[in-house]
Amino acid sequence: MRDLKDAFAGFPERLLGDRGAALIDEAARECRSWAVTMTSAAGSGHPAGSLSSMEMYLMVYGAANITPENFHGLERDFVVVSHGHTSPGAYSVLARYGFVSSEDAMAHFRQAGSTFQGHVERVVPGIDWGSGNLGQGLSAGVGFALAIRARKRKDHVYVLMSDGEQVKGQIAEARRIASHHGLAGITALVDCNNIQISGRTHDIMKADIPSLWKVDGWGVIECDGHDTRNLYKALAEARTSRGPTVIICHTLMGKGVSFMEGVPDYHGKAASGEYYKEAMRELGASPELLDKAFMKRNSGEFAKPSGPDAKVLSINTGEPRTYYPDKQTDNRSGFGNALEDIGRLNYSDPDRTPLLVFDCDLAGSVKVEGFAKACPEWFIETGIQEHSTATAAGAASVCGVTSLWADFGVFGLAEAYNQQRLNDINHSSLKLVLTHVGLDVGEDGETHQSIDYIGLLRNLFGWRLLVPADPNQADRMTRWALSEPGNICIAMGRSKIPVVTDEKGEPFFGGGYVFRYGVLDLLRRGGDAAVITTGHMASRALKAWEILKDQGVEVSVYHAGCPLHMESAAIAEAARTGRIVTFEDHHASSGLGSIVASKLLKTGNCCHIRTLGVTRYGDSGSSSDVLSAMALDPEDLAAAVRSLMAL
DSSP, rough: HHHHHHHTTTTSSSOOOOOHHHHHHHHHHHHHHHHHHOOOOOOOOOHHHHHHHHHHHHHHHSSSOOOOTTSSSSSSEEEEESSGGGHHHHHHHHHTTTTTHHHHHHHHTTTTTTTOOSSSSSTTTTOOOOEEEOOOOOHHHHHHHHHHHHTTTOOOOEEEESGGGGGHHHHHHHHHHHHHTTTTOOOOOEOOOEEEEEEHHHHOOOOOHHHHHHHHHOOEEEETTTTTHHHHHHHHHHHHHHSOOEEEOOOTTTTTTTTTTTTTGGGSSSOHHHHHHHHHHHHHOOOOHHHHHHHHHHHOOOOOOOOOOOOOOOOOOOOOOOOOOTOOOOOOHHHHHHHHHHHHHHHHHHTTTOEEEEEOOOTTTTOOHHHHHOGGEEEEOOOOOHHHHHHHHHTTTTTSEEEEEEEEEIIIIIHHHHHHHHHHHHOEEEEEOOOOOGGGGGGGGGGOOOOOOHHHTTTTSEEEEEEOOSSHHHHHHHHHTTTTOEEEEEEESEEEEOOOOOOSSBBBSSSOOOTTTEEEEEEESSSSEEEETTTTHHHHHHHHOOOOOHTTOEEEEEEEEEEOOOOOOEEEEEHHTEEEEEEEEEEEETTTHHHOOOOOHHOOOOEEEEEEESSOOSSSOOOOHHHHHHHSHHHHHHHHHHHHHHH
């Protein structure tokens, strides 16, 4: 293990010596036998691509300042595997460098409950990002590089990629972001073996790969991806470059196993029987590797994945502002002002964690302009490139910074849903701020009305969702979210709205109010029925409460600021009135109403319930008119309550 790492002593200044080259070549042979055995033991996987990338893996993990000892810290280099299906190659090399056990990897590859999943995941030591579908890795690498620069470090980021994924748009986005921001500390390596699952890459979708990178401002180096000296020299040149660099590695699919070489079939097919034995013979390894792997695999004993370590961050969130009922304010401004406050408190303090704020050409609309002016080095403009931004912001959050991305709801979540799903899988700590959600976006019309954000996040296991009722709660939710680990979304509309008050006319969410995740805030108390609402609809619900009170009907009004995780006791309390109406600017079948109904069923609390929400794509007009057309006025809510009273 150590002898192989020693071959890179003096990198990048010193050339690779004869002994070092021989050590790497021998390691490549051994790792190839392990990779083939992994897929044969599992009966599936991607052996041939793993073989073509083997020298890339060995050279990158050798050249990078990353070891089993420093991996759990931040003062090191980072490695991203974009073509995650070549996991047998990655696991073999990680085993050779001492991160994992080769015996465990061969035995438990693709076994249910094992660390060694079919695509690389962060639970494996040495893997910095779970790649998921192709095209995501470079964006993650860009996020790491931005975080490293914000921490004023000189560490390097390596991204290993396939040639087939080069036609994906997200990669182009990531290339442009890296070039625009002058990220010299990132090197990409592309395995150009000209084979993908359906055949020859140039037949599937022709692309001039070097030109794609050159036009986006990257330095381009081409080399023989199996020549260790050549590859070492290319890595050294890239490491000392003044800009981002890509190394185009010309390789042979299935390198080292004759019947796999240049054959598309083995992109995703394991060798079995005599073919496996022939592969071992050609690689100078014993077929007994497979027998031992089967024996260990069938024992049912293996280490369970524990998940990546959470990084301890330090951020001063300051004191909240209070907005008063004499003036209407939008939740966006409540968020934006709090963000600027926090930025100013932390920007010049070297003991505080950097706060990176990402924007996709909407700084004024999403209210991050104040932060951008106050903290220019922490503001990351990425243009209209949402897919790459979602991944980069997520990756940055696990690289020693706090990261926040603000965008319209339809862009930041609906458009980039897969990226947010992978952020969840990667246990990132992104703060996603969605503005212009619901019908409240008004005049922009149905294409821009984010009416499914609760349902989308409900599908993901790790995300938390905050929906503020007014600017005071938006302020406090923002400060809370930036002090908490994990992926947290804050969703809000566009319009200026009334400040929510208590029955004395004082700001309900001002003064001594402290936000606590999962709490349902009881805005008004009554025994005839209960209204549960979320977000800006709280002010409309309170108007309905006034209408009903004048009619002699006493209702409780609850605000669910955390619709994904509402306290059961408050739901049970609401159910004891015998009647619940949910009221939301969201798809009526997938949001607050469905969650409340589900909780009632699970807890055995029976009552009459009506769910008022969005039942079709909305119109284009003022927010007030669009909500009226959807029958979401205070009068509509009051009528729904009265209809339940008649039952």
